[in-house]
Amino acid sequence: MDSLLILVPAALTLGLLALAAFLWALRNGQYDDPDGAAGRILFDDDDE
């Protein structure tokens, strides 16, 4: 059962990190314009 002492906190920490990342992205406005972001990645500053 000793493994639980490492595995459970590890699982929770990873989950919390993902949650924090999602909330950060949400606050950062990254979900405001999903359609635009999808297209934006295709052309970046390569003016001719």
Next chain:
Amino acid sequence: MTDAALFALPAPVPAVQVCVHCGESIRGADDSLFCCAGCASAHAIIGAAGLGSFYRRLEEKHAHRPVPLDTEFASYARPAGTGETELDLLVEGLDCPACVWLLESLLARNPAITRARAHLSTRRLSLRWRGPASDADGHVGLVAALGFRPAPYDVVAVAADDDREARELLRSLAVAGFAAANVMLLSVAVWSGHDGSMGDATRTLFHWLSAAIALPAVAYAGRPFFRSAVAALRAGRTNMDVPISIGVTLACVVSLHEARVGEQHAYFDSAITLLFFLLIGRYLDRRARGRARHAVRALLALTSRSATVVMADGTVASRRVDRLVPGDSLLVQAGERVGADGVVSHGRSALDAALISGESVPVSVEPGAKVFAGMVNLGVPIRVRVTATGERTLLSEIVRLVEAAERGRSRFVAIADRVARAYAPVVHVTALLTFLGWMLLGGLAWDRALLIATAVLIITCPCALALAVPVVQVVASTRLLRSGVLLLSPTVLERMASVDHVVLDKTGTLTLGRPELVDSSGDGQALRIAASLAAHSRHPLAQALVRAVPDAAALEGVIEHPGQGLRHGDVRLGSARFCGIANREDDGRPELWLARPGAAPVRFAFADRLRPDAAEAVAALQREGLAVELLSGDRPAAVARAAAEAGVMQWRAETSPAGKAERLAALAAQGRRVLMVGDGLNDAPALAAAHASISPATAAEATQNAADVVFQGDALLAVVEILRVARRADRLVRQNLVLALLYNFSAVPLAILGAVTPLIAAVAMSSSSLLVIGNALRLAARAPRREVR
């Protein structure tokens, strides 16, 4: 098409040349690459900025033809500290990633602009620049010169509250999802350890861990439900959120006690998973409605214009309609909308009042005549002295009528709430009886009895029941959105499904609400010549001619005499006086004359024509067993003709706005469920008084606000489609409710007997939710047969 636009090569079939910028076919025989000077200059701007690859990046889309800017934006800009100014724009035509790239890159070239960010989903452009607000028109002018149509974003931003709520739901959803997944991981371990392979201490540890994750998450993610439940209880009502809140709270409290005494079962996973499922439904529902509302506001923002004010010194300036004051003198050009209620001070003209009174024949005005905001000038430019703004306009009068009528309708209770009203007490009484029964008769300790009662609450906690309605609504509204139909009210599908009587407005609803060529005294040759002259004017009648002959080539060297007509050498197209015609018959219809040397003058008469599918739509409604009635503010003769053409038996003419609302009240008193379809300002009170209401996207702003549904496009069959979807959605909602209740009733005896473990609760809850969602998705599976857009 695209290839020709990209490389300016002649198309393989050398029939049609298309404009390099906007891709429209070029009228005229010359070998120009552009259809108009606007497109040529847009192309030049893009080329000069070195962004020519825009056209390659457009893929199968096309840029838009530039139209002159007719709103002033400086008054919408707001200071943003340290000499900078901010402005948010709604940009029509911003519909592809290449457009985003073009706008942002081009604006970034201007060193004064410190921020230019375009949003594709909301079509919003945020601008920030160094300099005063008066620079706004220059920056916005550049956007317009490229073929985009900018409008102030303010009108749309009213929805900011919705946005915040959707965001809160999404955050709650994220928290609930995280917690549900982790608690479930722990719970699965506990369940698989029930055979004895897990020690008591480990199990208790896992329960405490679950509690540590679930309790804060429930407190956070449950807020939308708790708030709504408290609000309902305070108002002395109950809704679906009340049993949800009680069930979730009680499950948490009981599980805490179980963890404390080291018992086998804890329901933390049920509580948080329940919230997670419910939040998904609620978030999707909110987003679908938010998108519809955004689309409607965007439509309205694009039609809001500035008015041209004549200053004391004779100069003209453009000013926002909401900043006009009584006494201002407005210049209303041909084809323009009157910005405020007022009195004509100079000029005689004909005004289209269809949006105000529903009358299809233009009203003649002369100095001293009263005009109302929303009328369109069809003749010569006139001067209007503003007499009323804001509260005292005809518009606000109508808005008051609408509000009065809406108060009557707010009594409607959604089916989900009706079910909840009957269901919640039953559930709570059952749980209470279970508790008392096990304690008094079964001789269990209070906490054992409470555990079983909680299991009853969790099993009956209407997860599937609460998902049953929103999921169907999301699927239905997404499907309708795709065909250009926007649902604005949450209960509209339900109300729509029970409709048994349809009242149609004539002008703008049964008809297109714009003049179309109906009669010509000349041959096709004359029509073609007239159309090639008319291509140079934005006047509504001229544009109707162009619509009648879409492939006519535009002539070069046409001179427009504002308010009179167009001249090309000796050929004239315009009013009878402009063309020198003395004795003419007048049937009250708007007309244009074509005068050519050596040929008899030709008269073109215009009228508002029925929508192409009006008769078909009326027939379809009647086939569905609905009574169809026509209610119009127009003259009897015009209404009778339209009714006969569309196949409507019952009609009334010359009905006032209040009269329309009264007629609807009378129908309602007879027990009819009335669907009102209308577009005019005069229809707005009737729309609000009806059981359900639809208005076309061309309707007046107040009208769209009063309507439950707005549809885009020329097809009236959209109404039939909405009714069909509503009826199917209603059937699915009822099926879902029955499914959910059946599941509940079969699981409740098990729960009362104390046989439901957390594992069984989790399986039952998930499976019933999936069943309900799957049933709702059947509505999306049958794709719309016809795109309305």
